[in-house]
Amino acid sequence: MKLLSRISEARSAKNVTIKKFKTMSELNSNMNKKYWGSIHELRDATYTEKYEDGDLEYLKEVREVISKEKTGRRDFLKMLGFSVGAATVAAACKRPIRKSIPYQTTQDGLVPGIPNYYASAYTANGDFNSVKVKCREGRPILLEGLSSGYSRGDVHLRALGSLINLYDHARIKSPKIDGKDISWEKLDTSVIANLKKADSDGKEVVLLTGTEISPSVSKAYKVLQEAYPNIEHIQYDPISYSGILDAHKEMFGKRSIREIYFDRADLIVSVGADFLGSWISPTRFSTEYVSRRKVSKENTNMNRHIQVESVPSLAGSNADLRIPLMPSEEHLALVQIYNHIAEKLGEETVHVSFDDSRIASVAEELLACQGNSVLISGSNDKDAQILVILINTMLGNYGNTISNFVTYNLKQGDDNALNDMFLRMANGEISGIIIDDSNPFYNLGDDFEKAFSNLNFSISLSSRFNETSRRCTYIAPDNHWLESWGDAMPTTNYLASCQPCIAPLFDTRQRLESVLRWSGQSLSAYDFIRKVWFSEYFQQQSTYSTTGSFWDSTIHDGGVELKNLDSEVKTVKTSNINSVQRLAETSTSKMEVRFYEKPQIGDGHYCDNPWMQELADPITRISWDNYIVANPKWVEENNLLDNFKARTYQRVMLKTNKGTVTLPIVALPGTPYGSFGICFGYGRKHTLHSDYERGASIYHLTNREGNSMKFTDEVNEVKWVEDGYKVAIIQQHHGLTHKTLGSDDESMFVTEQTRQVVKETTLAEYKEDPWSGNTIAGQRRDKWLKHHLTSLYGETAWDDDKPFEYYYGGAHAKKQGDGHHWGLAIDLNACTGCGACVVACHAENNVPIVGQEEVHRGHEMNWVRIDKYHTGDEDNPDVVFQLMMCQHCDNAPCENVCPVAATNHSSEGLNQMTYNRCIGTRYCANNCPYKVRRFNWFDYQGADSFSDREGFWGLDNDFDGARSHEGGQLGMHDPLRRMVLNPDVTIRSRGVIEKCSLCVQRIQLAKLEAKIEKRGLDDETIRTACQTACGADAIVFGDTNNQQSEVFKKWSDERAFGVIEEIHTLPSVQYLTKVRNKTKKSQT
Amino acid sequence: MTNQIQNKTLVTRFMQRPKQLFLLVSLFISVAFVHSAIAQEEEFDASNMPSGEVDLDSAAALDNSGSLTLDSSAVESEETAEAAPSGEEALWNQGKVLFQGKCASCHHPLRDGTGPALSGVRQRWIDEGDFKDKSGEEWLYEWIRNNKSVLDAGHPYANNLYKEWGEANMNLFAGLKDDEIDALLYYVDNSSQFAPAAAVTEVSAGDGEVGGIGKEFLSKYLLFIGVGLLLLVLILARVQAVLKRIELQKTGQPIPPYVPIWKSKRIYAVLVPLLLFVGAKALMESAIGVGRQQAYQPDQPISYSHALHAGQLNIECQYCHSGASKSKHSNIPSADVCMNCHMQVNANSEDGGRSEIAKIYASVGWDPNAIGGGSYIAYPESMEAGDLDSMYRTYLSQDYSEEELMDEAIQATLTEDVEAVIAMYNSPIPWVRIHNLPDHVYFNHAQHVTAGNVECQSCHGPIQEMEVVYQWSPLSMGWCINCHRNSEIDQNNPYYEQHYHNLSDEATVEDIGGTECQKCHY
Secondary structure, eight states: OHHHHHHHHHHHHHTOOOOOOOOHHHHHTTSSSOOBSSHHHHHOTTHHHHHHHHHHHHHHHHHHHHHHSOOOHHHHHHHHHHHHHHHHHHHHSOOOOOEEOOOSSOOTTOOTTSOEEEEEEEEETTEEEEEEEEEETTEEEEEEEOTTSTTTTOOOHHHHHHHHHHSOTTBOOSOEETTEEOOHHHHHHHHHHHHHHHHHHTOEEEEEESOOOOHHHHHHHHHHHHHOTTEEEEEOOSSOOHHHHHHHHHHHSSSSOEEEOGGGOSEEEEESOOTTTTSSOHHHHHHHHHTTTOOOSSOOOOOEEEEEESSOOHHHHHOSEEEEOOTTHHHHHHHHHHHHHHHHHTOOOOOOOOOOHHHHHHHHHHHTTTTSEEEEEOOOOHHHHHHHHHHHHHTTOBTTTEEEEEEBOSOOOOHHHHHHHHHHHHTTOEEEEEEOSOOHHHHTHHHHHHHHTTOSEEEEOOSBOOTTTTTOSEEOOOOOGGGSOEEEOSBTTEEEEEOOSSOOSSSOOOHHHHHHHHTTOOOOHHHHHHHHIIIIITTTOOSOSSHHHHHHHHHHHTEEEOOOOSOOOOSOOOOOGGGGGGGGOOOOOSOEEEEEOOTTTTTTTTTTOHHHHHSOOTTTOEESOOOEEEOHHHHHHTTOOOBTTTTEEEEEEEEESSOEEEEEEEEOTTOOTTEEEEESSOOOOSOSSGGGGOSOOOGGGSBOGGGSOBSEEEEEEEEEEEEEEEOEEOTTTTOOSEEEOOOOSSOSSOOEEEOOOOOEEEHHHHHHOTTTTOEETTEEHHHHHHHHHHHHHOGGGOOSSSHHHHIIIIITSOOTTBOOOEEEEEETTTOOOOOHHHHHHHHHHTOOOOOHHHHHTTOOOOSSEEEEEEESOSSSOEEEEEEEOOOOOTTOHHHHHOTTOOEEEOTTSOEEEOGGGOOOOOHHHHHOTTOOOEEOOSOTTOOSSOGGGTTTTSOOOGGGSOSOBTTBOOSTTSHHHHTTSOTTSOOOOTTOEEOOOOSHHHHHHHHHHHHHTTOOOOTTSOOOHHHHHOTTOOEEEEETTOTTSHHHHHHTSTTEEOTTGGGOOOOSEEEEOEEEOOSTTOOO | OHHHHHHSOHHHHHHHOHHHHHHHHHHHHHHHHHHHHHHHHHHHHHTOSTTHHHHHHTSGGGGGOGGGOOOHHHHHHHHHHHTOOOHHHHHHHHHHHHIIIIITTTOOSSSOSSSOOOTTHHHHHHHHOOBTTBOHHHHHHHHHHOHHHHHHTTOHHHHHHHHHTTTOOOOOOTTOOHHHHHHHHHHHHTTTTTOOOHHHHHHHHHHHHHHHHHHHHHHHHHHHHHHHHHHHHHHHHHHHHHHHHHHHHHHTOOOOOOOOGGGOHHHHHHHHHHHHHHHHHHHHHHHHHTTOOTTOOOOOSSOOOHIIIIIISOOOHHHHOGGGGTSSSOOOOOHHHHHHHHTTOOOOTTTTOHHHHHHHHHHHTEETTSTTTOEEOSSGGGOOHHHHHHHHHHHHHTTSOHHHHHOHHHHHHHHHHHHHHHHTTTSOOOEEOOOOOOTTOOOOHHIIIIISOOOHHHHHOSGGGOSSOOOOSOOOHHHHHHHHHHOBOOOOSHHHHHHBSSOOTTOBGGGGTTTSGGGTOO
């Protein structure tokens, strides 16, 4: 502060004119396209400086605290004396006796220090993900993609997050009756007595579960129902798919959704379905979708994706064409598409007054792509989904892009049955309820709470404390899925296996076994699953000829394809098209709200998961909260814009027909004027930490008219409540597009340069010229490089015949045969921005979670982040996601400024960070043009021995774990939580800089294995943690000194570029230009 | 006069006063002597284990370094090699190497182990092994290569042996050639012929000690000289002062007031910076040493002797520490690994090891009194405390005669031993960790043992001599780096052929980046 004030004084004294910042348009005049992060940046180019000031506001706080502690010379001497004395005493103390305890008996297949991998499958509330579990000394520490599995190597965010739920004090640790611990025998006796009594009283018992995709558990439920015929099994999805299922039931006779093959579709039209973020099976969809977006010179057969939606979603952000509409207009668009196509194909049409030329052209494109397109809709309205089925039928997509045989099991909830249950519960027909891991108190709200009071008994099978399990009389705690045997069928033709990777940590029993005990069966889960598999699924597969090999191989591989037993349904039941007429009614409302699902928090099940909370939403880049997104212009007109300098937002109360919700309002470019969006999953209660309870639940606002949950509603009023609400938004942290670049003679802040950080082109241009879009300073990149390198190193630094070999061999000083040079290639076209890599990095590298307060201060610790840039029209911008981590520059600006050489370069091209040498000057972070270095402000993980001293300076940090909370501590200070840490990566103490190491522990291990096995290191043996989570293969790691390697090929591609390489940092991370399929009818 | 002096530099001032110069120089020399004496003592502390310095630098060459190497087998082979071994000796050596690599974990030439004592095995097979159309000797060769086929063939002698030895399966050694088996059998029959002279190791260890004592003596001597010189300086200074006063008195000049030495500013000007320097250096060095624990030798729950197992019995390090060749950790073996041998091998009373071995039995839940030499307890967790007590008391009493058992003192010792044994019952053995690296250091055993071909002793010292293991190396970063700088890499590996084309033949670990931060710190 002093420095700054002195500078400003100097300026005013000398009356120096400060060079004015250029406006955005001026800045962009020499660039192809404008890129901007937030609405503030678009409006005001000087925002960066102001934002930096915002940082200083926080420092002022710190200074105030420190200035209260007056430290004079005598104090200094006292402290010096004390610390020397303390050190002497500490050194003179007896060294602690450390034990080294071996296993009592040698564990088969387990060598301490070597990880074991097991194929398994994550299932929870209708989520499914086939994964490879990495275990060290019997502890699961990471989930990696299983490329042979159903999810095609992709790892879902929530699957990754579920790992830390294993080591969690929110888990229920023993069976309970009325909140008191009890033995399993006594619990079983009481439960059986209750069930028998209900049976003899002739009262019903409801078994209320989320969608159950495990065939064995479903079978066990049937066994239970056989034992007690009065039990009715009702499934519900907190975020309902009931309308879609009902539509399929009506049209095809079977209540399940047909499998969609995105890799076969040349044209994908999604009306409000976020199929890359949250809709049905986003992991599988992402991999299939991206497989058609990796263009190369040889293969330009890229799909085209049109997203018609109101609130920007992950899928919408990846779309080639995004058409923003008001939430209520999504149905109208479907009707218009239907009409347009039906008219052309001579089918019956619906009367509709809505006419949008953009939608008409979408319909035209669909018509031009009959049989190779797919239309999906996120609506839960049965009639809208009937329209979708009719359109796809007219286009002939069934049998090609949509299966005629295979259906999803992932969503089976039935809202009709649920409503019926409420009625019967209110009438007293139901005496008891058994609930699995789902949380009806939270996501069914008042309806359920009222009905619940009429029950005689309630049994919870939950594994965690939540709103519901806390209210249940009996708790039979379930195992975590990593502790259980299990199986799952995401679709009707795939059987996935799930094996335990750790023995149960607590006195819990897996749900399947509890249900079997209550049915009077004594089989273990393992035996029961084998029985079910051998009796029902062995015949359905043709891969294995004996039950033994069937079981062993399926467990080993993680799953097996089944023959499909369903017969093909070709003819769609002709439906009375008039029933969909009501969809054609236009809304008169000027303000509407859309309720949506975030990929990481989902329906709220993961609201008390620190990894999921800390991961910023890919669209708004806000963590630890939910909010109302709104159109920026609308927000400005109503004076509700945030104060970006202080990072505070205004809170508003939004009133719909069903009720109100009070949340901060966030201007999100791309949201239509007058429409709002709120996500599910927040506002949970009874969690272990108040940060988990931030935000507000919106389940009470969801409209359940017509027996099915609706995701849109009218907004009656938006009322200002308060200002100054802190939101942990990281969109404007660590900006690198334009920066103040040091000083000249005139002033401290000089030439603001706009840097072109992302590059993009269109498919048409790319076909004409593979170099299109890849320019630096107006020159084609290779031409620029030639000029750049020859001017620096002389004529020998460039060879036109092998330009890239020379570039990376010459300028990077090493060539093939000179050891390794590690590098990354990131395909901007393949990255959907989901964020799984970020979480995988957290898990692999023990990256700390810092909590809402610290993220708000700009102290988030992510080693890899996904930057989001907007370009084009403010109301409907194109979005680019860019993975940003340490670029491992061969000419690294950070290395030159470290006073203690704590960061330096390795002979293998890595920018090394040595934590124990770091004294925390943060010069490197300031000098890093990519803003990827993170300073460890607190002892987040208990690396320092005296953890209690945190908070000493009044900077209370909730997540340092020093403070104890109900049920235990949250941070990595807690021994239970620490079990998730990767033992190969050190825990950083406070006060050091940390950053991406390119997973050096994996590199070292792979090199060692090669040396031990006396072989060369094959390409793609080493996979970084982020790479293992990415089923889309957007990230490729390898040795760039090996010219046969995949990464070298990508580096030599015409699309390759380094971020701001004009400043000669020589980054070891290269990106591939984004290609948008912008030209219509471009299918080849 | 005073002005003149003030105008001159310090040096010329001293040049004019040679006595003062002499004093100052001698003071410096004496301090330097004292300091170097201290420093040498420290150095000695850091390497007071015999042969330390040599081994540090010649890690890979340990086998050949002869005189200072303490591996007894290596010493033997060295000696025999020097003496240009006769044919018999060569055969014996070959046999010994084979025996130790393949057989020693279960067999001993003279004592029964997991398998029978092998001395005279050829004769036994010749005498009793004829079966079908093959001679006993032929059967023996087949037995060694593939004992399963011999058993399957129904060979009566082999099957009897198999039953006699608890149907324990023997490994197959299909790759052994006839001449190798000849060598093996020669060795087992003549195992004591060229027996290792235990004295050799002791002598070599003694050599180290002598060197150490010499150094210690020298450093004390230097300290003595230093202190002496310092005293001399003080005396001379006093003498000079007195002389000067006398001179002044004689010439009738005014005598300056007497300033005692502890009030002399001149002395302070020299001493204070000196003390600060010495103090800072000492502080820094002791600060660096915090957390290091060379020579740390804690008590262990079982008085396990590496000198016996690794030294005398010559069991391969990696038979027990099997992780070292493939993993980051060189794991401490689980007690069931001990049981591979100790199922058969019981201590006798002379060894005094019965109560120690009983701890292993307790740990794995083994009843040593059961018929047939002991058996695992079927339900170890459901044993009553009283039964346990009597079980292990019976076993431990075997060391004493009935009369001895009447003695109260012996009874008390016995009770103590039994309690110590039962404390281990059905639980892993809580060994005390000796080698501790800080958390920010990544060390991988496989990297050094397998990829780098480094002998265990290079870092762990003469482990085969240690009754109780202690930390032999400083395990400091400087120590690591030194070795990385000096150790040549074994380039006979396709890995280097593929990725490093331009390495010199003498390339060291440092040349492939082995001293970079992120090779060990991440």
